[in-house]
Structure formats: structure tokens, C-alpha cells
Amino acid sequence: GIQVEQSPPDLILQEGANSTLRCNFSDSVNNLQWFHQNPWGQLINLFYIPSGTKQNGRLSATTVATERYSLLYISSSQTTDSGVYFCAVLTGGGNKLTFGTGTQLKVEL
Amino acid sequence: GAGVSQSPSNKVTEKGKDVELRCDPISGHTALYWYRQRLGQGLEFLIYFQGNSAPDKSGLPSDRFSAERTGESVSTLTIQRTQQEDSAVYLCASSAVPGQGRQYFGPGTRLTVT
Numbered sequence: 270g271i272q273v274e275q276s277p278p279d280l281i282l283q284e285g286a287n288s289t290l291r292c293n294f295s296d297s298v299n300n301l302q303w304f305h306q307n308p309w310g311q312l313i314n315l316f317y318i319p320s321g322t323k324q325n326g327r328l329s330a331t332t333v334a335t336e337r338y339s340l341l342y343i344s345s346s347q348t349t350d351s352g353v354y355f356c357a358v359l360t361g362g363g364n365k366l367t368f369g370t371g372t373q374l375k376v377e378l
Numbered sequence: 379g380a381g382v383s384q385s386p387s388n389k390v391t392e393k394g395k396d397v398e399l400r401c402d403p404i405s406g407h408t409a410l411y412w413y414r415q416r417l418g419q420g421l422e423f424l425i426y427f428q429g430n431s432a433p434d435k436s437g438l439p440s441d442r443f444s445a446e447r448t449g450e451s452v453s454t455l456t457i458q459r460t461q462q463e464d465s466a467v468y469l470c471a472s473s474a475v476p477g478q479g480r481q482y483f484g485p486g487t488r489l490t491v492t
Contacts, residue, residue, distance in 0.1 A: 302480060310467060312483035355420060364434045365411070365423035366481060 271296045273358055273369035281375045282346045290341040290372045292356035300359035301332050302366065303341050307352045315341070315354075346376045380404075382484035384470050390490045391460055399455045399487045403472030410453050411471045411481060412445060421469065427453060428476045460491045 272295040282288055292301075303315040316323050316330040318339065323330055327346075332339040339356055353373050357366040383402045391397050403410050412424040423437040427447040438444070442460075447453040457464055467488050471481040 300479075304483075310488075311485055312469065312471075314480050314482055317480040357421075364426040364428070364476075365437060366421075367423070368420040370420050 271298070271358060271367050273356060273367055275354075275356060275369040275372050277372060278370065279373045279375075281377065284347060284376055284378050286346050286376075287342070287344045288346060288374070290343070290354050290374075292339040292341070292369055294337050294339075294356075294358050296337070298334065298337075298358040300366070301334075301339055302357050303330055303339070304355045304357065305350075305352050306355065306371075312355075343374075346374075348376045348378065350374060351376050382470055382472050382482055384468075384484040384487050386487060387485065388488045388490075390492060393462060393491055394459055396456065396458045397460055397489065399457075399468050399489070401453045401455070401470030401484060403451070403453070403470070404474075404482055406450075407472035407474050407482075408450050409473040409476040409479070410447055411473070412453070412455050413469045413471065414439075415467045415469060415486070417466070424455070424468075457489075460489075462491050465489055465491045 274293045276291045301319050305313045318330045318332045320332050320334045327344045329342045353371040355368050355371045357368045385400045408429050410427040413421040415421050425445045426434040442458045445455045467486040469486045471483045473479040473481045
């Protein structure tokens with residue numbers, strides 16, 4: 270099956286710093302989503318981005334489908350950004366999202 | 379409803395007992411998914427429902443696991459003869475567009491098997 274790798278696995282930032290999270294996948298996809306899992310376990314859908322670039326406030330994401338990667342940018346990080354960020358992909362004809370292993374982010378004051 | 383809801387939020391059970399977990403999807407969402415998340419790990423797909431089509435059960439780890447959904451409403455995930463390795467958070471998601479759309483997750487049910 271498709272492999273989804275995320276980097277870095279762990280990241281510690283000072284509040285106000287910027288960061289880039291990466292998601293690499295091993296096959297063509299037609300559905301890629303980024304999620305934030307907060308410290309209480311709730312998964313929030315950040316972006317549905319099979320290709321191109323989208324922005325939502327301090328967050329933006331870019332997927333380059335031909336090169337099989339996606340990037341999530343966090344600008345001016347806040348402590349509430351802490352948690353685990355997952356990317357998840359779905360291949361053609363499939364019904365399930367395959368999740369990456371996540372990036373654990375901690376934003377400190 | 380406003381979002382996906384799940385119940386119970388926490389369940390502690392003894393090894394060998396059966397448990398039933400419930401998911402209420404977002405109203406109007408035709409697709410419903412169950413996932414499992416073990417401590418410190420990513421999500422594993424369990425089962426997918428789309429309307430009245432046969433469900434995709436390819437992720438169910440054993441025949442002790444089963445799930446039902448009536449039409450486009452509530453779904454229940456049943457685990458029979460629970461084992462300690464079944465301890466995990468069980469997450470439900472729904473989507474308005476089958477397969478291709480954004481998935482919206484419920485808060486999960488934390489299952490602990492003692």
C-alpha cells in the first residue's frame with residue numbers, strides 16, 4: 270500500500286516562530302488532507318488539498334502532486350498550535366485515508 | 379447536528395466482555411468511517427460505509443470486530459470478547475462526498491480493556 274512519511278517527527282518552537290512540516294507519499298493521490306490533533310485528542314481538519322496552495326489565517330498548505338509531497342506552513346506560532354499534525358492521503362479507487370505518523374509540535378512561551 | 383458525536387467518551391471493560399461504540403455523523407453526510415488510534419500512533423482505518431452500498435470492511439483486524447449502519451444515520455462498532463490489545467481510541471468520521479471529500483472527526487471513544 271501507499272506509504273506516508275512526515276518530517277520532522279518532533280518540533281519545539283518559541284511562540285512567534287514559523288515552521289514548515291513536510292509530508293511525502295509514495296504513490297499518486299487524489300485526496301490529501303492535513304489534520305491537527307489537539308492535546309485533548311480532537312482531530313480538526315485543516316486543509317483538503319490534493320494539489321495547489323491554500324491559506325487559512327496563519328496556516329497555509331501546498332501540495333505538489335507530481336513530486337509527491339505536501340507542506341504545511343505555520344506562521345507566528347502560538348501555544349494553541351501545540352499538538353500532533355497528521356497528513357492523510359487517499360489513492361484512486363480507495364475509500365480509506367492512509368495517515369502519516371505525524372509531527373508532534375510543542376510551542377513554548 | 380453541528381458535528382460528529384460519539385458515545386461513550388470513555389469505556390473501561392474487563393477482558394472478554396463485549397462493547398458497543400456509537401457514532402452519530404453530521405446530518406446529510408453519506409459516508410462514514412471508523413478508525414482506531416493506539417497510544418502515540420497514527421490512525422488505522424477499520425471500516426467505511428457509503429449509503430446502502432456494501433461496507434468496506436478491509437481494515438477490521440479480526441472477526442471479533444463488526445459494525446453496522448442503518449441508512450445514512452447512526453453507526454455502531456461492536457467488539458466481542460475484548461482483549462487488552464483492543465485498548466485504543468476509536469474515532470468516527472463522516473464526509474459529504476464519498477471517498478474524495480473532507481473528513482470530519484468526532485471526539486472519539488477511549489476504550490480501556492483491563
